[in-house]
Amino acid sequence: MRHELFRAATLVGISAITGWAGWSGYVLLLPVAGALPLLWSLARTRLQAAAVSAAYFLAASRGLPQGVANFYGQDIWAGLLLWFVASSAFVTVHSVLWTDRKGWQKPLRYMAAGVMMAVPPFGILGWAHPITAAGVLFPGWGWWGLAAMAAGLAVMVTSHGPVVVIVMAGFWLRSAAEWTTPDAPAAWAGVDLEMGASLGRDTGLQRQEDLIDVVRSRPPGTTIVLPESALGFWTPTVGRVWQRALSGTGNTVIAGAAVIDQSGYDSVLVKLSTDGSQVLYRERMPVPGSMWQPWLGWIGDQGGARAHFFANPVVDVGNQSVAPLICYEQLLVWPILQSAFHRPDVIVAVGNGWWTKGTSIIDIQQASSKAWARLFGLPLVISFNI
Structure with missing residues (x-):
């Protein structure tokens, strides 16, 4: 029991770090968010999947409570409430679609979660979507880059996840070495x-x-x-x-x-x-x-x-x-x-x-x-x- 609790707490902690670092505001750190599906797939129960998803989203959107307090000129409690309410869509989708079944059930379900968080109605609160990192890993690839990122995220929840992480890390290092910030057009x-x-x-x-x-x-x-x-x-x-x-x-x-x-x-x-x-x-x-x-x-x-x-x-x-x-x-x-x-x-x-x-x-x-x-x-x- 203690071992299982420690394992679950470790997953939640790493998920929080993933959300925090990936959504720190540094564009080249966006690929860190791509670790979410791997952490989600390592959950052993639906409750653990919900906790992993919540930790990621709350860490990624950590600026919301202070921003709400600034906007309304109130204390931070209203912002904290909205912060948790805003996370509900992300957590609900990822916990409901989680499964411990082997084979292609898990990647298909993760792909479904990704699509649901990308388009309305759930996409209305679809912040911190890992697919955003496609522009860092596959700059200039356009729709092919988006497809490659989506496929990588889906395969990451299978037994081949570690291999995908290594491959994406290679694309990440190459992109970081050649990265240029997009400029405005002439005039x-x-x-x-x-x-x-x-x-x-x-x-x-x-x-x-x-x-x-x-x-x-x-x-x-x-x-x-x-x-x-x-x-x-x-x-x-x-x-x-x-x-x-x-x-x-x-x-x-x-x-x-x-x-x-x-x-x-x-x-x-x-x-x-x-x-x-x-x-x-x-x-x-x-x-x-x-x-x-x-x-x-x-x-x-x-x-x-x-x-x-x-x-x-x-x-x-x-x-x-x-x-x-x-x-x-x-x-x-x-x-x-x-x-x-x-x-x-x-x-x-x-x-x-x-x-x-x-x-x-x-x-x-x-x-x-x-x-x-x-x-x-x-x-x-x-x-x-x-």
């Missing part, structure tokens, strides 16, 4: 801001002028990306202010904003130029709980951000096809894969992460974006506010 620039919680909330003319000054400092003919919520509430008046300000620059601006109506709001990216303005992209998956609150409609209430799950996977900016990812979408699997299916020319990843102070959440988001960009060999433009 594109992502702007990072340090405006804290005021970004998106201060909607006065002075704030717009401050942002315009940032844009006008860029060379003529540049496409400039500003963070999520940069423009605040989107109105025709804001559009006219920017259109006049961009006159003579030849610059195009892509910036985050919020479009509000009686039923709620959309988190969007807006395109601005001397030719006018338009809503370019509507966020497919806002942050559940703090932004996306579907239960309000169930009780006859209104408000909250709308989720456009599979809408506008790519948008056109000039002659470039763009795959947009706003904040939370960078932590998930299906938004980037849906966009990649449409063969974009560039990935644009924006966020407003002032509330992540004291956590590695922004680093994790950017590491994920870099990994996906490297997998598909795409340029990447990043713009965040802290």
Whole structure:
């Protein structure tokens, strides 16, 4: 009995280390997360599988309690509650599908768990998915790299798991030796801001002028990306202010904003130029709980951000096809894969992460974006506010 308890505790401890290290915010450490299926397969009971899954997910998402406390200005207890609630989908899927049967039952079940955590509805909380490491292990392989990673994760739960670990370690070392961070395309620039919680909330003319000054400092003919919520509430008046300000620059601006109506709001990216303005992209998956609150409609209430799950996977900016990812979408699997299916020319990843102070959440988001960009060999433009 003591030996079994020690074994189970060791598995849980290693799983926690795997989640912590793999999702530390360093892109080259993402392959550590690939050890999860091996640890999951070593569980001897469903309870152990649940404990291994919980340890991994809670360690990977450890910044959530502090982030929630920062966002709502409350103590950490509300964040801890949400942290455990958020882990429920991951733990449930991996514990229900666990099996101790030999043969192909186990890899098939793990593949099913991986797919379920990659797409809605469970994929809505599908953070820390090991498949994200495909971009580090197989940069430039595209869909073949994704397939190779998926196959490797599935085979890892069989008796051939140690061999797969050695092979993946070889790809990891090679990739680390040759790694280059994806750059922005020529004549594109992502702007990072340090405006804290005021970004998106201060909607006065002075704030717009401050942002315009940032844009006008860029060379003529540049496409400039500003963070999520940069423009605040989107109105025709804001559009006219920017259109006049961009006159003579030849610059195009892509910036985050919020479009509000009686039923709620959309988190969007807006395109601005001397030719006018338009809503370019509507966020497919806002942050559940703090932004996306579907239960309000169930009780006859209104408000909250709308989720456009599979809408506008790519948008056109000039002659470039763009795959947009706003904040939370960078932590998930299906938004980037849906966009990649449409063969974009560039990935644009924006966020407003002032509330992540004291956590590695922004680093994790950017590491994920870099990994996906490297997998598909795409340029990447990043713009965040802290």
